[in-house]
Amino acid sequence: MSVVLTRVHELAEIKEELAARDWFMGTSGNLAIKVQDSPLQFLVTASGKDKRKKTKEDFLLVDGEGNPVGATQLKPSAETLLHCEIYKRSKAGCSLHVHTVANNVISELYGEAGKIVFQGQELIKAFDRWEEDAELQIPIIYNYAHIPTLASTLGDFVKEDKGAVLIRNHGITVWGKDSFEAKKILEACEFLFQYQLALIQAKAGLLASTGALNN
Ligand SMILES: CSCCC(=O)C(=O)COP(=O)(O)O
């Protein structure tokens, strides 16, 4: 099997798993997987499609500038430049972008601070951080409508071969050395976001009930 076909199957599998989680609401989200370096070529999801649907036209091959390689009717994801930035600045082999309610709410709650910090959470180990007091910082960037600006802003935070960046009131982009690692990081981030929201809610509930008891 050709490398392209192998990667198509790999990305299709990830797409199916993320669809099962309902992480592609309203046609949102885009996925990419590297096929080769020098010259850079990667597969990316076609723009504007319902990514929950499995079709023969889900992915297309693009170059380092995000332009289609070869003739195609398909349009690369509107956010292809973000994936370009990741592959240019790291050795990542796969990058994933999804919009979820949890990642959007977290990005808004912590948007002014420009980051959310986690410590003392087991799932930080998904980032290969094994120290007991490991601190995980996830940057939160402004959601520029101008995609080249959004891409270069994200690029400033691509400092390792795996990572995650939240785009305020938009979604999360993660990357890893391969599809397994990128998905692991995405799932770990979403777990941490859901945990943080549940914790805030539980604390508010506790405060309200103790307040009621004192009155
Ligand atoms: C309706 S979602 C708005 C665009 C977006 O943020 C996204 O993730 C999907 O865009 P694409 O061009 O990759 O379909």
Ligand SMILES: [Zn+2]
């Ligand atoms: Zn998006």
